[in-house]
Amino acid sequence: MPHTPDHLQMTPFYGFFHYFIMGLYDAFFRGEVAGTENIPSTGPFLIAANHASNLDPPLVGCQIARQMRFFARKTLWSGRLISWWLDSAESIPVDRDSGDVGAIRKVLQALNEDRAVVLFPEGTRSLDGQLKKPKAGVGLMACKSGVPVVPCRVYGSFEAFGKGAKFPRFGTPISVVFGPSVTAAEYDDPTAGKERYQLASERIFARIASLPKPAYPVI
Numbered sequence: 001m002p003h004t005p006d007h008l009q010m011t012p013f014y015g016f017f018h019y020f021i022m023g024l025y026d027a028f029f030r031g032e033v034a035g036t037e038n039i040p041s042t043g044p045f046l047i048a049a050n051h052a053s054n055l056d057p058p059l060v061g062c063q064i065a066r067q068m069r070f071f072a073r074k075t076l077w078s079g080r081l082i083s084w085w086l087d088s089a090e091s092i093p094v095d096r097d098s099g100d101v102g103a104i105r106k107v108l109q110a111l112n113e114d115r116a117v118v119l120f121p122e123g124t125r126s127l128d129g130q131l132k133k134p135k136a137g138v139g140l141m142a143c144k145s146g147v148p149v150v151p152c153r154v155y156g157s158f159e160a161f162g163k164g165a166k167f168p169r170f171g172t173p174i175s176v177v178f179g180p181s182v183t184a185a186e187y188d189d190p191t192a193g194k195e196r197y198q199l200a201s202e203r204i205f206a207r208i209a210s211l212p213k214p215a216y217p218v219i
Helices: 012-029 056-061 080-088 101-112 136-145 157-161 190-209
Strands: 030-034 045-049 068-073 092-094 116-119 149-155 174-178
Touching (some): 012 030, 012 056, 045 056, 045 136, 056 068, 056 116, 056 149, 056 174, 068 101, 092 101, 101 136, 136 190, 149 190
Parallel strands (some): 030 174, 045 116, 045 149
16 A cells, blocks of 8 residues: 555545545455556645546545545536535536636646646546547646646556446456656646647656556566
């Protein structure tokens, strides 16, 4: 289990589900987890990951012993119970069909408060498990904040519970890989004009795409 200095500062609600989901991961989807040493122990940062399943946010988050905030589509707030859960987990709702300035402000505010946020540059789940072209949103938030971005690649989540699947395939291993942080100097080109944020997203996503699947130990 990875630990950072503030892992005991989670709210009771978040802490309970953090360890509960970790238990589910270990029991039903355990693969290899690599690169947790690349996760900053203090200060604000973004985690940018590929997205092929609804399992991705919780299974990425449970690998990080720090209270994260998650960008989630607004339509998930569809009932009292799920809305209460998402709000209690401090998720940030976003309207993907419009330039949701309010959601962007909430992310920037969280970063300004030394929080860390999980984002998915592709914007929505992949239909076939393959990497898609990233959208400019992650680049915009990264450039506006200047914080380091930790690339993360999830392997196996599409096979375990891809879009359209009615039930998870328990026993399918899901591996999570975190790469070295990408600094603002590496992803941001202020001279790129209108393409600045899209270029930043593509540079960040290239780091995600380059992360290799961990090798399973030979027993």
